[in-house]
Amino acid sequence: MRVLLVYPLFPKTFWSYEKILELVDRKVLLPPLGLVTVAAILPQDWEFKLVDRNIRAVTEEEWEWADVVILSAMIVQKPDLLDQIREAKRRGKRVAVGGPYPTSVPEEVQDVGVDYLILDEGEITLPMFIEAIQRGDKAGIFRSNGEKPNVTETPIPRFELLEFDAYDSMSVQFSRGCPFQCEFCDIIVLYGRKPRTKTPAQLLAELDYLYELGWRRGVFMVDDNFIGNKRNVKLLLKDLKVWQAEHQYPFRFNTEASIDLAQDSELMELMVECYFDAVFLGIETPDEDSLQLTKKFQNIRSSLADSVETITRAGLRVIAGFIVGFDGEKSGAGDRIVRFAEQTGIPTTTF
Numbered sequence: 001m002r003v004l005l006v007y008p009l010f011p012k013t014f015w016s017y018e019k020i021l022e023l024v025d026r027k028v029l030l031p032p033l034g035l036v037t038v039a040a041i042l043p044q045d046w047e048f049k050l051v052d053r054n055i056r057a058v059t060e061e062e063w064e065w066a067d068v069v070i071l072s073a074m075i076v077q078k079p080d081l082l083d084q085i086r087e088a089k090r091r092g093k094r095v096a097v098g099g100p101y102p103t104s105v106p107e108e109v110q111d112v113g114v115d116y117l118i119l120d121e122g123e124i125t126l127p128m129f130i131e132a133i134q135r136g137d138k139a140g141i142f143r144s145n146g147e148k149p150n151v152t153e154t155p156i157p158r159f160e161l162l163e164f165d166a167y168d169s170m171s172v173q174f175s176r177g178c179p180f181q182c183e184f185c186d187i188i189v190l191y192g193r194k195p196r197t198k199t200p201a202q203l204l205a206e207l208d209y210l211y212e213l214g215w216r217r218g219v220f221m222v223d224d225n226f227i228g229n230k231r232n233v234k235l236l237l238k239d240l241k242v243w244q245a246e247h248q249y250p251f252r253f254n255t256e257a258s259i260d261l262a263q264d265s266e267l268m269e270l271m272v273e274c275y276f277d278a279v280f281l282g283i284e285t286p287d288e289d290s291l292q293l294t295k296k297f298q299n300i301r302s303s304l305a306d307s308v309e310t311i312t313r314a315g316l317r318v319i320a321g322f323i324v325g326f327d328g329e330k331s332g333a334g335d336r337i338v339r340f341a342e343q344t345g346i347p348t349t350t351f
Contacts, residue, residue, distance in 0.1 A: 001043070001047070001067050001068065001133070002049075002065055002068075003039070003042065003046055003047065003048050003066065003067070003069075003070055004049050004050075004051065004058070004063070004065065004066035004068070004070070004093075005032075005036075005038065005049070005050040005051070005071075005161070006050075006058060006069060006070070006084050006088075007032040007035055007052045007053060007054065007071070007072065007073075007077075008053055008071065008073050008080035008081040008083075008084055009053045009054055009077065010076060010077060011079070013076075014351070015076075015350070016029075021168060024168060026165075026167060026168040027054065027055050027166040027167075028052065028054045028166055028168070029167070029168050029169065030167065030168070030171050030222075031052065031162045031167050031170065031171055032050075032052060032072065033157060033171040033173060033222060034072045034098075034099055034122075035050060035070070035072050036157040036158045036161055037122065037154065037155075037157045037158075038070060038072070038122055039157070039158040039161055040154075040155040040156060040157050040158045041122055041123060041127075041154075042126060042130065043130060048158065048161055049062055049065065049066075050161040050162065052162075052163070052166070053080060053084070055163055055166045058084075063088070063093070064091075066088075066093055067093075068093065068094045068095070068096060068133075069084075069088040069096070070095075070096045070097070070098070070118075071085065071095070071096075071097050071099075072097070072098050072099030073099050073100075073101045073102070074099065074101050075100070075104065075105075078101060081097070082109070082112050085097065085109065085112045085113065085114060086112060086113075089113045094115045094116070094138075095113070095114050095115050095116070096114070096117075096118055096129065097109050097116070097117060097118070098117070098118035098119060098125070100186065100190055102114075102119060103120055103190060104189070106119060115138065115139045115140075116129055116140050116142070117141045117142065118142050119141070119143050119144075120143055121148065121149050121176075121191075123149035123151070124144040124147055124149050125142040125144055128140075128142040129142050148177075148191070148192055148196060149196075150196065151175075151176060151196050151197065151198050152197075152198055152199050152202060154198065154202075156205055156206050156209050157172075157206065159206075159210055159213055159215075160213060164213070164215060168217070168218065169217060169218035169219060170210055170215055170217070170219050170220070171220050171222045172203060172206050172207065172210075172220075172221060172222070173198075173221070173222050173223060174203050174223050174226065174233070174236060175196060175197040175198070175223045175225075175226070175228055175229055175232070175233070176191040176192075176195065176196050176223070176224075177191040177192045177193060177194055177195040177196055177228060178191070178193065178195060178224055178225040178228050178258075179194070179195060179225075179228055180193075180258060180295075180296070180297075180298055181295045181297075182282075182295055182296045183294050183295050184294055184323070187224040187225075191224075195228030195229040195232075196229075197229050197232040197233070197236075200235055200236040200238075200239040200240070201239075203236060204239060204240065207219070207240075207243065207251065210251075211247060215250075215251075217251070217252075218252050218253070218254060219251040219252070219253050220253070220254050220255065221253055221254070221255035222255075222256075223255060224256055225256060225258050226255040226256060226257045226279075227257045227258060227260070227261055227264070227267060228258075230267060234267060234270060237267075237270035237271060237273075237274050238270065240274045241270065241273050241274050244274055244275055249275050251275065252276075252277050253274060253275060253276040253277070254276070254277065254279070254319075255280070256279065256280040256281075256282075257280070257281065258298050259281055259283065259298060259299055259304065259307050260298050260301070260307075261279065261281075261311060262302070262306070262307035262308075263302070263307075265314070268310075268311065268314035268315075268316065269314065271314075271316065272314060272315040272316065277316065277317055278316060278317040278318075278348075279311065279316045279317070279319065280319040281308070281311070281318055281319070282296075282299075282321045283304060283308075283320045283322060284296060284299065284321065284322060284323045285323060285324075285333065285337060286336055286340040287330070287333065287336060288300050289328070289330075290326040290328075290329055290333075293328060304340070304344075305343065305344050308320075308344040308346060309344065312345070317347060317348070318344075318346050319346075319348040319349075319350065320341065320346045320348065320349050320350070321350050322337050322341075322349060322350070323351075324337065324351060337349075337351075
């Protein structure tokens with residue numbers, strides 16, 4: 001089976017960082033970790049090619065070569081996802097689609113002629129897809145029905161399928177899920193509120209593979225809340241600290257975490273010792289009414305300004321995420337956010 005993995009375009013927005021990427025001569029911030037993980041779960045006697053449309057277009061030779069085309073996308077990639085499905089169907093290809101967007105609203109991609117919908121987490125639903133292909137089924141919808149996979153069995157992603165020179169950072173994932181209940185977030189809908197982690201040995205094997213392939217730049221730990229399972233993350237960091245020292249610190253790490261990171265000095269110290277240099281925090285707003293309304297209770301248990309200062313003093317650069325336009329928000333929210341960012345000295349803000 002010849003499988004063409006296609007990652008659709010991100011529209012040009014603040015989040016595409018194209019001006020910053022020009023300065024460092026890279027095309028894309030991060031690779032499609034989902035698709036290289038899919039390639040690792042599918043039968044290894046199948047052949048794979050991967051095209052990230054944020055780097056280049058699919059060639060006619062690649063369309064011709066493929067027996068099946070597999071696409072994954074987030075909602076922001078919807079227009080190009082639908083275009084690429086149509087392109088594949090126009091060439092008579094079988095098309096399979098998965099990822100956060102199809103999982104959230106499967107009916108929207110069904111309308112454009114997708115043959116296989118591989119929804120939810122692939123460790124459970126990709127084996128169903130493989131069985132369907134082997135039976136000769138021409139179509140199918142594969143769902144996990146609420147079951148969550150044990151990620152300790154997830155194989156090392158097929159990083160070698162990526163065009164390394166195009167990316168500013170590599171991506172790895174230690175955990176899925178988040179214990180909190182912020183009502184605007186899709187993470188707990190997709191992955192649940194019980195964080196599941198890989199083993200430290202498993203993640204270090206992924207870093208070994210990146211090292212072996214010659215990667216020597218940034219690595220983004222893509223967990224939506226890296227510290228969701230603090231016990232397991234500390235076990236990882238203790239081993240990672242040794243690995244980094246043995247390999248002479250080839251990677252610098254960034255990640256995302258909840259603001260309660262500030263309450264755990266041991267955890268922050270371990271992160272800095274492992275060469276984590278930045279952490280994205282979902283601060284959202286300094287307005288407590290909005291935080292209360294959206295059930296972001298972890299942000300009102302202690303002073304946001306004090307928490308930012310504590311994390312900064314520990315040696316981690318704060319990248320802050322803010323949201324404007326919560327229900328019932330009082331006017332002047334933007335001004336209050338700007339004042340908060342200036343007072344706390346946050347160097348990088350995203351809105």
